[in-house]
Amino acid sequence: MKDLNLIGIFKDKLTLSKLTFLTNSPLHIAVLRTTTHSPSSPPTHHHLTTLLSLGDSSRATASILTTALINRLHRTTNPYVALKSLFTIHHIIKHGPFILKDQLSVFISSTNIGRNHFKLNNFNECKSATTWMLSAWVRWYASYIENILHTSKNMSFVISSLSLTFLEREKQQEMISSYINFDLIKDFASLTRVIEEMCKVPDNILVENDRLLKCIMEALVNDYLSIVNEIVVRVVELKERVSLLSFNDSVELSNELNRLMSCKEKSLQLFCVRKQKESVDTLWEMVEELNGEIGMVSFSKQLGRKSCNGTESARFGDRVLRTGDSVKFASGRLRLK
Structure with missing residues (x-):
């Protein structure tokens, strides 16, 4: 397990080095720093704040950042990276600027796969007992956030915001x-x-x-x-x-x-x-x-209905002929002799 963590941390450093040459590197670097392979350590407040700030500059940057975050989530097989990606999305939903929340809403609207927007229903890492249990958390957390996004969209406000x-x-x-x-x-x-x-x-x-x-x-x-x-x-x-x-x-x-x-x-x-x-x-x-x-x-x-029905029945009963009742007929020809 420790060897896998070291490999993951090395991959993060290598990716950071490559990103320095990209035009949109600050956005991708912000995503990488909030979703590192380091086990157990959640994204820092500083990194989350930086990410929200970068995503609030324009609709284009918000779209790039959201796409980078979703891609990070889809491509990883590491449960810690997946959980941190989902936690970052959750943080955006709760504390992010409108423009970033709107881009998440666009993502939800553009997926035609029912409620499985993050496509993590089959996420499963079985390299150890810990990663196996963490995989269950990934599947549940993805489903929960999808539910939050779906419900917020239907109700026209963010239900888990401040x-x-x-x-x-x-x-x-x-x-x-x-x-x-x-x-x-x-x-x-x-x-x-x-x-x-x-x-x-x-x-x-x-x-x-x-x-x-x-x-x-x-x-x-x-x-x-x-x-x-x-x-x-x-x-x-x-x-x-x-x-x-x-x-x-x-x-x-x-x-x-x-x-x-x-x-x-x-x-x-x-x-x-x-x-x-x-x-x-x-x-x-x-x-x-x-x-x-x-x-x-x-x-x-x-x-009340039964009472009304009973009253109507009684009235109807009064109108029903009973044995022994006499009947008057207008025609004399039908008079009983």
Whole structure:
């Protein structure tokens, strides 16, 4: 394993030497420095900041940098390089300038391969037990980031970005209140899928001694808190509309609430967070309450229908002839003798 790491580090130095002669070398060098072969060491804050700064100069440079980063991800067989490439993409999504995020969106739009945008479903390095376990992390992390990009595109904002200001939150709540029920439930379902994807994180037996995996988990915690806030805003709005939901909307929403509740135990194990713990606890309480309210409203509506049906049946029964009832006929010819 050590020999492989040394070979990887040597390859990085050799590539850096070659890049000094290229026109766009600063961009490629920035990508290489954030995605080195060095095991366990995450990209430094300095290198990440430099990369974001270079990618913010023009649309052309942002495109070149994004392409270089994706190519680095596709061509490597080293799980550390793949994880660092994905971590860098994740960092761009969360902290990058609009122009870089936009180029990632362009990449997603230009791939016609379903949701497997990074083409890492079959990534597997079996040279050691460690690389085999890290390969599982690569496959999961790629799927998670694809989910983030796909969901953000559908919802028209980056769901894992930094916390919104008070004014931005007020504007968002006003916008959400104007959604029709179908779109509101669709948003809720999309956010639930992100939580589900988070909970598929591989066994964290390596996390304790691996700084890169620790950084990935820290990024995941921040995403979790951000998404919890997004879900809470929508649950508050849905609670206001419970009595107005159609039967089909109620059934679909109840299914999505149950899917989210199935993630509760795993998410609480993964994200033992102190900051914003109140909002996390509030989420699960509100989800249970909303599901209960949907059940009560649906039961009341069904009871109301049965009551109406019973009344109609009674009225109809009054109009049905019973044995022994006398009947008057207008025609005397039909009079019984």
